[in-house]
Amino acid sequence: MNCEQARGLIPAFWDGSLGPEEHQRVQQHLESCTACAESRDRIARLEALLKDSLRVPNAPDGSWADQQGRILAALESSAPGEDHRAPRRPYFRMALIAAAALVAAGIGILLWKEAPPHRSSVEVAEKLSPVIPSPRLPEPVPAPPETPTPVPPEAPPLPREALPSTTVAGLVPGSPEHLKQMADESVDVGLAETATERVVVFLGAADSRLQELRRVMGKDDVMAAALAKAYILLLREGIGPLLRDREESPESLGGARRIALERARKQEDSLSLLGGAASGTLKVTLNEAIEASRELAKP
Amino acid sequence: MGAQEADFFLDSVKHLTDLSDCQGEVDHVSSGSAVVPETGRIASQSREDLISRYQRRVFAVIYRMTGRHSEVDDLCQETFLQIFRSLPGFREGTDLDAWVYRIAMNVSIDYHRRRSKEKGAIEVLGRNGSKNEEELPDEEKHAAVRKALDVLPAAQKSVVVLRLFEGLSHEEIAAILEIPAATVRWRLHSALEKLESLLGRYLDV
Numbered sequence: 133m134n135c136e137q138a139r140g141l142i143p144a145f146w147d148g149s150l151g152p153e154e155h156q157r158v159q160q161h162l163e164s165c166t167a168c169a170e171s172r173d174r175i176a177r178l179e180a181l182l183k184d185s186l187r188v189p190n191a192p193d194g195s196w197a198d199q200q201g202r203i204l205a206a207l208e209s210s211a212p213g214e215d216h217r218a219p220r221r222p223y224f225r226m227a228l229i230a231a232a233a234l235v236a237a238g239i240g241i242l243l244w245k246e247a248p249p250h251r252s253s254v255e256v257a258e259k260l261s262p263v264i265p266s267p268r269l270p271e272p273v274p275a276p277p278e279t280p281t282p283v284p285p286e287a288p289p290l291p292r293e294a295l296p297s298t299t300v301a302g303l304v305p306g307s308p309e310h311l312k313q314m315a316d317e318s319v320d321v322g323l324a325e326t327a328t329e330r331v332v333v334f335l336g337a338a339d340s341r342l343q344e345l346r347r348v349m350g351k352d353d354v355m356a357a358a359l360a361k362a363y364i365l366l367l368r369e370g371i372g373p374l375l376r377d378r379e380e381s382p383e384s385l386g387g388a389r390r391i392a393l394e395r396a397r398k399q400e401d402s403l404s405l406l407g408g409a410a411s412g413t414l415k416v417t418l419n420e421a422i423e424a425s426r427e428l429a430k431p
Numbered sequence: 432m433g434a435q436e437a438d439f440f441l442d443s444v445k446h447l448t449d450l451s452d453c454q455g456e457v458d459h460v461s462s463g464s465a466v467v468p469e470t471g472r473i474a475s476q477s478r479e480d481l482i483s484r485y486q487r488r489v490f491a492v493i494y495r496m497t498g499r500h501s502e503v504d505d506l507c508q509e510t511f512l513q514i515f516r517s518l519p520g521f522r523e524g525t526d527l528d529a530w531v532y533r534i535a536m537n538v539s540i541d542y543h544r545r546r547s548k549e550k551g552a553i554e555v556l557g558r559n560g561s562k563n564e565e566e567l568p569d570e571e572k573h574a575a576v577r578k579a580l581d582v583l584p585a586a587q588k589s590v591v592v593l594r595l596f597e598g599l600s601h602e603e604i605a606a607i608l609e610i611p612a613a614t615v616r617w618r619l620h621s622a623l624e625k626l627e628s629l630l631g632r633y634l635d636v
Contacts, residue, residue, distance in 0.1 A: 177634045196483075196486060372614065
């Protein structure tokens with residue numbers, strides 16, 4: 133195992149989430165490499181720093197009983213079945229989360245492209261934060277006419293005409309034009325009115341990241357890994373929550389699930405080919421991307 | 432949770448849901464009914480037990496998620512109100528710990544969404560500070576950690592809080608957040624990378 137491979141696995145090593153063989157291989161590398169051992173020690177120091185800084189303050193005597201009294205009093209004073217929560221606006225909420233996931237993917241790419249590891253990630257985040265759009269609140273729309281569950285043996289073709297033209301030939305990943313393209317994707321997500329439309333936009337963005345990844349792989353593997361991470365983010369934090377949203381109707385989600393399932397399987401095939409040609413951290417990240425595709429492709 | 436505890440909580444839940452079911456009747460029927468005080472007494476005791484059992488954990492989770500002394504108490508109260516309101520939907524076989532954590536997390540994340548971003552605060556990180564940790568008062572260091580944690584998306588912060596501070600396994604966190612365990616791992620590792628980059632100057636020996 134070389135340093136690049138080990139570095140990619142150190143968080144999982146520290147967290148105890150590696151299999152026994154892989155754990156052993158990382159352990160052996162750490163015993164012989166002071167630089168990687170220092171990376172592991174930094175994570176341990178980070179854990180200690182977090183635990184030290186976020187200690188829960190000691191409560192004064194009687195405060196737990198006071199709190200219990202306040203909760204019980206509030207419970208007594210609230211009418212049965214009354215719900216004091218703010219009215220939920222699922223379309224708005226999901227649109228905002230989705231848009232944020234896209235912008236976060238862009239931030240990730242900038243971080244890997246431009247920011248040295250221990251520095252300007254926050255500056256980059258600040259620079260980008262204004263591009264998060266304020267999606268308008270769409271009117272509730274009737275459920276699509278189809279009744280999609282269970283998944284049919286052959287899913288209908290992806291409505292390609294609905295996909296945004298996100299991939300521009302020759303666009304340099306990490307360039308201002310590329311970031312503008314991702315900002316446009318987030319606006320498209322914000323404007324989408326149904327779960328299916330939102331998933332289609334996300335899948336288009338994920339496809340774009342894969343195409344860009346293919347272009348830079350071998351020339352700039354750091355950028356390639358950043359694009360793979362952006363792809364994972366789009367699937368896990370963008371599409372995944374959309375498909376699990378209990379406030380969406382099953383009819384609406386059925387169409388979105390079918391499209392996601394079909395496309396995720398194709399993307400998994402592409403990633404497997406790319407993963408076969410990769411090495412080091414990029415290979416680890418591509419394997420993670422394959423796993424994200426498989427999660428999405430589970431019926 | 433052991434079998435004995437599980438039985439105790441299921442009993443508590445049953446009493447509470449019984450009360451919830453009969454409260455509508457209380458509004459219409461004489462409160463002098465012999466049944467109501469008895470049910471009310473049991474339910475009241477169960478409520479106290481349930482609050483006592485979870486209030487420290489709920490407090491700790493919300494405190495770490497929000498970092499707001501002044502509002503933690505209100506958010507704890509909101510959490511317990513939601514817990515009691517949703518008791519009728521509680522089903523046997525559901526992990527009560529996970530259910531309580533989930534509600535506390537949702538309350539924290541809702542709060543997080545409501546709160547506006549502290550743009551100025553972020554600038555403190557990684558800039559203008561001393562490079563030497565020993566020269567930094569603990570308060571400043573702790574504030575920097577708090578701000579770094581607030582930079583994380585709520586989804587990543589939830590995983591950090593549940594893993595590092597509550598000591599839950601990936602599978603337990605997956606059950607609470609209703610996401611695959613692989614996603615838990617990925618969020619945790621992404622969060623650690625980000626925190627390490629934001630707090631790097633405090634980690635140098």
